Amino acid sequence: MIHAHDIRVRVTAIEEVAPRTKRFRLQAVDSSHLPQFAGGAHITVALGDDDGALRNPYTLSGSPQDRVGYEITVLRAADSRGGSAFLHEQVVLGQEVSISAPINLFPINALGRRHVLLAGGIGITPFMPITEQLIDLSQKFELHYAMRSDGAAPYETLLRSRLGHRLHVYRSDLRERINLESLLEGQPLGTHLYVCGPERLIDGAINAGKALGWPGENIHFERFAGPPPGDPFEVRLAKSSKAIAVGQHQTLLEALERAGVEPPSLCRGGACGQCEIPVIKADGELLHYDHFLSEEARSSGRSIMTCVSRFKGRELVLDF
Amino acid sequence: MPTIPPSLYKSRPVYPGLSWIAGARRHLITADGEGALAVLELLNSADQETRNRAILLYTPGGSKQLGHGAKLAPLLPGACHEFPSIETLLFRLNVELTRANMSTRLYATGTEGFMGQVIALAQGHGVNPLSVKTEHRGSLARRVQCVHCKGFMDGVTTSIVACSHCGISLFVRDHYSRRLGAFQGVIVNAEVAEEIPAAEELYP
Ligand code: FES
Numbered sequence: 308m309i310h311a312h313d314i315r316v317r318v319t320a321i322e323e324v325a326p327r328t329k330r331f332r333l334q335a336v337d338s339s340h341l342p343q344f345a346g347g348a349h350i351t352v353a354l355g356d357d358d359g360a361l362r363n364p365y366t367l368s369g370s371p372q373d374r375v376g377y378e379i380t381v382l383r384a385a386d387s388r389g390g391s392a393f394l395h396e397q398v399v400l401g402q403e404v405s406i407s408a409p410i411n412l413f414p415i416n417a418l419g420r421r422h423v424l425l426a427g428g429i430g431i432t433p434f435m436p437i438t439e440q441l442i443d444l445s446q447k448f449e450l451h452y453a454m455r456s457d458g459a460a461p462y463e464t465l466l467r468s469r470l471g472h473r474l475h476v477y478r479s480d481l482r483e484r485i486n487l488e489s490l491l492e493g494q495p496l497g498t499h500l501y502v503c504g505p506e507r508l509i510d511g512a513i514n515a516g517k518a519l520g521w522p523g524e525n526i527h528f529e530r531f532a533g534p535p536p537g538d539p540f541e542v543r544l545a546k547s548s549k550a551i552a553v554g555q556h557q558t559l560l561e562a563l564e565r566a567g568v569e570p571p572s573l574c575r576g577g578a579c580g581q582c583e584i585p586v587i588k589a590d591g592e593l594l595h596y597d598h599f600l601s602e603e604a605r606s607s608g609r610s611i612m613t614c615v616s617r618f619k620g621r622e623l624v625l626d627f
Numbered sequence: 628m629p630t631i632p633p634s635l636y637k638s639r640p641v642y643p644g645l646s647w648i649a650g651a652r653r654h655l656i657t658a659d660g661e662g663a664l665a666v667l668e669l670l671n672s673a674d675q676e677t678r679n680r681a682i683l684l685y686t687p688g689g690s691k692q693l694g695h696g697a698k699l700a701p702l703l704p705g706a707c708h709e710f711p712s713i714e715t716l717l718f719r720l721n722v723e724l725t726r727a728n729m730s731t732r733l734y735a736t737g738t739e740g741f742m743g744q745v746i747a748l749a750q751g752h753g754v755n756p757l758s759v760k761t762e763h764r765g766s767l768a769r770r771v772q773c774v775h776c777k778g779f780m781d782g783v784t785t786s787i788v789a790c791s792h793c794g795i796s797l798f799v800r801d802h803y804s805r806r807l808g809a810f811q812g813v814i815v816n817a818e819v820a821e822e823i824p825a826a827e828e829l830y831p
Contacts, residue, residue: 420753496727497753520651520730522758 313353313405314341318398319376325461327383328429329395330368332376336403340374346437347413347501347529350377351575353405354393362561363390364575366432366503366529367409370439377406380461382429388536388556412574413501413529415440420497422448423490425512427504428460433529434503435462438470449473451490453508456480487515502528530578534558534615535596543624544568545587553617560613568627570613577615584625585610591620640803642742642761645669645734647677652730654681655723657745659713660688661765662737663695669734670702682706682723686716688738689766689782713741713781717748724752736762740770740781743808756805767830771799772809779809787815787826799829 320332335341344367354361369378383395398404413433415422422441424434434450441448450470454460456478466474477483491500491512500521502512509528516526536556543550544563553562560582563570573581577597586593586609595605597612604610611618611625645665647654654677658666663685670678683703685696700707710716724733733754735745742763746756768782778792783799790797790812797812804811815824 418750418753418755491729494729496724496729496731498729518650520648520732522732522755524755524758525729 315403316406318400318402321400328461330378330380332378334376341377342408344371344409345411345414346371346440347433348409348411350409351407354390361390368432368435371436380432410573412579416499419499421495422446423498423500424450425502427453427508430504431462451475451485453477453485487511491515491519499525530576537617540618544627545624546627558614572614575614577612582612582614583610584613584627587626588624590622593618642763645736645760645762648732651732655731656681656683656734659686659737659741660690663699665736665762665764684708684716684720686710686713720748734760736764738765738768747806747808769799769830770809771812772807773797773812784828784830785826786829
């Protein structure tokens, strides 16, 4: 499904930057400048042979100064529902794809006095532009980068030369672990923490912050768990009176977009709350996979986050 | 006790009340006037360990003769500091904030003008206003900035007030500046300076 505001880009470089990890460079087909972005922003990429039936969010990992091309760095996920597999195996140099304009749900806080960045594996991507920006702004920061082994995660060498002593690497093959409490303890007032990586790392950082009395306002994180695949199901839309089939590897959101009803969305990762749609009837079980709805909201079954959540049962009717 | 009426202005802060922040290593509590009573309640609800981590900066303001400070001091031996004015309190607060780390959490209670100044100072140290615990106590008096001469006035209780710096009659708007910790005073009836409506006591 091509969206009105999509940008047509061409893949102008593909490079393997770590095992199972490729960097793609995207430039506008009409050679125009791309919209400006700040570190932490992501774009949505329309994927799949089938006219982009899948739309995945990918963090921009290139330089915010580069107006000619965007870069994304993609790990080939083992349990991929097709997005990263498609990029890794089907996309070739010169191919055209559609992307959205950048959206930033993980920006650095301009009023912060100091910034502690925490990355796990492929979670390093937003910190590539962010560190560049922090250096430009002469801000105080440190980057803590956890990875499996030497060379297992991208950009370590580049970051070493860019950051020097501000980079701290932790390798789990050497049994090096980030001690989150001691990392956060004693950080001066006005410090902000940014975490991107596996759930475990994010939850660990949030808990360590809480245990030390940190205000939630100073802890920022980006979860990049993709939407889980599941059984196909059907959804009926009350307002637009349409019946839509949601495929096994498709999200409810993608199915709605494909049907041309323009549902709202932003993060596409179950975090921002933008894609919430009220449920009129659910004769079956709502499978909530988001991080947005409260426990009560979930069990009330009054709404569903279409970007990640699914349905199992006889009939689902949405107020849309 | 007077309570702050809800405002249509988004800029107007809300003051949800004081409660202890779990995990904080140091509780930096600031209060003026009747805010002492909110601090008293807070301290009475705490165990010894929590109290050991607290430090209080207090200025009695208009409540001086009520002697609240004397009730607070025994609850925080060695950590209860009384100041003759908001300015002297803020000077000390600035020193405390310079030394503080992320496990130091800030509390402010008392008049709106006082809390506003504490929050504005803390913001300069990178503290998000939302992370400061606040509770309004005492007078609804406003701290007002004259938008014309930029002078500040504390303890304004009326809807219209003559600027103590430039003398212009000001209408006290509901518009609050978080950066300044003050409400805006705008010239009354700018066309005909002689026709000034009577001032009403709105913020007792
Ligand atoms: S788009 Fe953000 S929660 Fe669904």
